[in-house]
Amino acid sequence: MISTNRKPRAFAPDPAAPGQGCDSPGCALNGDYRAPKSRGNLREFHWFCLEHVRAYNASWDYYKGMSPGEIEAELRADTSWQRPSWPLGQNGAASRQQEALEAELRNFAFGAERPHQAPRPNIPAELRDALEIFGLVWPVTLETVKAKYKTLAKQHHPDANQGSKQAEERLKNINLAYATLRGKLAAAPD
Structure with a gap:
């Protein structure tokens, strides 16, 4: 041929x-x-x-x-x-760590306002821990929770953290919090 x-x-x-x-x-x-x-x-x-x-x-x-x-x-x-x-498994973690360090140094040098907010009374009690894990404030939408979950899951996945057991435990907590939030928000009427 x-x-x-x-x-x-x-x-x-x-x-x-x-x-x-x-x-x-x-x-x-x-x-x-x-x-x-x-x-x-x-x-x-x-x-x-x-x-x-x-x-x-x-x-x-x-x-x-x-x-x-x-x-x-x-x-x-x-x-x-x-x-x-970057080295395999870090996904730019060094640059994120550098940014976090610079932010802390800036806060130390110039002072940072860190308002302490007490939990709002209208937050459902079963969602307080889950919202704290996700770093979100009530009220929240399902789309916001999904986007935050994707970010946290990528950041704390053990493969991206050299197989760290701490990252594995953190990811388990994130998964539980996501299941709680998703279940409550999916069942809530619009």
Whole structure:
């Protein structure tokens, strides 16, 4: 059987070639092969004939002019496709911890108003603990509870916390609180 999806050879002319002459001075051939103009701008190209693109590529050095530290930083960034990454199972927990630490330091330095609110008397007694676990204030909608549950479940799941037993226990409490709130809110008339 003959395959119709043949991969073009590496030295085949670029189908997006603009149909201009070779950028090499004194060359009259067509510029069918592209080569990046600089390390800082990899999306702008010179267009060369096959002979001159081979010569250009042979002399191309992406790291030319970089210090060893800059080369190391570039290689490390390339291992994660130039995107931020965290150790497996943390889901950016370090950045959340940093934000929490900064908030605490700000509160310590500038003082924070932390109003102590007594439970409202109209909150059903069976929902007080569940609302406290979720950090919600009565009255609350089922949609709000579902959204908060998803956030808390992701944050406290043992897989996201290196299998921590404390996270497992916290997730159990979150699940119980969610079941309580969902049951009460689903049964409540609108």
